[in-house]
Each structure stands twice: as C-alpha cells, then as structure tokens.
Amino acid sequence: EVTLVESGGGLVKPGESLRLSCTGSGFTFSQYNINWVRQAPGKGLEWVSSISRRGTYTFYADSVKTRFSVSRDDARNSAHLQMDGLRVEDTAIYYCARDPEQCLDRICYSSFDYWGQGAEVTVSS
Amino acid sequence: AIQMTQSPSSLSASVGDTVTITCRASQGMRTDLGWYQQKPGTAPRLLIYAASTLQSGVPSRFSGSGAVTQFTLTITNLQPEDFGTYYCLQDYDYPWTFGQGTKVEVK
Numbered sequence: 703e704v705t706l707v708e709s710g711g712g713l714v715k716p717g718e719s720l721r722l723s724c725t726g727s728g729f730t731f732s733q734y735n736i737n738w739v740r741q742a743p744g745k746g747l748e749w750v751s752s753i754s755r756r757g758t759y760t761f762y763a764d765s766v767k768t769r770f771s772v773s774r775d776d777a778r779n780s781a782h783l784q785m786d787g788l789r790v791e792d793t794a795i796y797y798c799a800r801d802p803e804q805c806l807d808r809i810c811y812s813s814f815d816y817w818g819q820g821a822e823v824t825v826s827s
Numbered sequence: 828a829i830q831m832t833q834s835p836s837s838l839s840a841s842v843g844d845t846v847t848i849t850c851r852a853s854q855g856m857r858t859d860l861g862w863y864q865q866k867p868g869t870a871p872r873l874l875i876y877a878a879s880t881l882q883s884g885v886p887s888r889f890s891g892s893g894a895v896t897q898f899t900l901t902i903t904n905l906q907p908e909d910f911g912t913y914y915c916l917q918d919y920d921y922p923w924t925f926g927q928g929t930k931v932e933v934k
Contacts, residue, residue, distance in 0.1 A: 739871075747863070747871065747914050749923040761921040764828065797870055806877055812918035813861055813876035820870060 711821030724798030833926030
C-alpha cells in the first residue's frame with residue numbers, strides 16, 4: 703500500500719523555523735517527484751514547492767522562495783521542507799504529494815496521485 | 828505566474844444531474860492541467876491529469892476537456908458522494924497554481 707506521512711508540524715512564533723518531513727512507503731520513493739501543497743484555515747489549496755527525482759531541480763512559490771528550502775533523502779524514503787522566517791500567513795496544513803510525471807505522446811505531465819494526511823503548522827505570537 | 832480563474836465558486840445540483848466546472852488560464856498552457864476533489868478534513872484526490880486523462884480508479888462519470896486557456900471538468904450522473912470542493916491545478920509553468928475552488932453540494 704502506498705502511503706505518505708508528514709511530520710514535524712507544530713506551533714511556532716513569527717520568525718522561527720520548522721522542518722517538515724514526508725516519508726513514503728509502499729513504492730520506490732526515488733522514482734517520484736515530491737511536491738508540497740498547503741491549505742490555510744478555510745482557504746483553498748496553494749502549491750508551495752517541488753523537488754525532482756534525485757533532487758536535481760527545486761521550485762518554489764513566490765510567497766516562500768526566499769524562506770523555504772526543499773530537499774530529499776532517497777536512502778530514507780523522505781523529503782523535507784525547511785521553513786525559516788515563518789510568518790503568521792504561513793499557518794496552514796501542509797501536504798506532501800508524489801508525482802509520477804506521466805508521459806503521453808512524448809509530453810510529460812505532472813499529477814499528484816498520492817497525498818499524505820497533512821501536517822499542521824501554526825505561526826502565532 | 829499563470830493565474831487560474833475557476834467558476835463557479837459554488838453550485839448545488841441534484842443526484843443524476845450533469846455538472847460543469849471551468850478553469851480559465853491567464854496564458855496558454857497546452858493541456859498541462861489536473862483536477863482534484865477534496866472532501867472536508869481530508870487530503871485532495873486526483874481525478875484528471877493532462878486535462879482529459881482519467882486517473883486510475885476514478886469513476887468514468889468524471890471527465891475533463893480543454894486546452895490552451897479553457898478547461899472543463901464535467902460530472903455526469905452526479906452521485907451523493909461527489910460532494911466536496913474541486914480544484915484545477917496548472918502544471919505547465921512554475922510557479923504552479925491552483926484555481927480558487929468550486930464547492931459542490933449534492934441536493
């Protein structure tokens with residue numbers, strides 16, 4: 703069974719840091735791109751970051767690109783989101799999702815086919 | 828960044844109805860678009876990717892169409908379990924962006 707489990711969430715003050723982890727099982731973790739998506743309370747989904755297979759490429763939303771850093775450790779079937787300089791507006795549930803990057807007619811498309819249950823991050827003074 | 832404008836923001840329909848949700852992109856993006864369903868308190872679920880490819884295990888009453896800037900998710904023969912909020916996501920160009928969501932109520 704494919705599972706993704708986020709951990710590391712919690713309550714922090716503005717300006718502090720947190721490191722989220724996403725651990726996968728039931729599939730070959732290294733063969734998938736990993737994405738982070740967040741959802742503020744009562745709001746819609748916001749894509750946050752992506753890391754490609756082997757960690758070759760990383761991408762970020764404009765709202766986090768100077769403060770967050772994504773990495774992966776395929777030997778431990780895990781990906782991490784280092785969040786520094788946290789702001790009140792970063793309060794959200796953070797999901798990780800795997801992306802098999804499926805190719806059709808020689809064009810490759812992303813799709814978040816499995817998601818974790820989410821980790822809650824609260825930034826408050 | 829590509830802006831995704833999703834409409835309507837909410838709708839209410841009866842069992843057996845056909846429902847259509849639209850996403851419009853601020854610039855052309857081939858067919859690099861996915862549709863996700865989210866029920867309260869749970870993670871989103873992939874329905875459609877590459878604009879029209881049904882994800883394995885998703886009922887065939889869900890279908891997607893469109894290209895470039897206009898995309899549609901259609902649910903035919905709406906079922907009680909289809910309630911939730913639906914989102915489009917463009918994966919054509921970084922930063923990837925979601926639509927604002929469409930909340931579907933099944934009467």
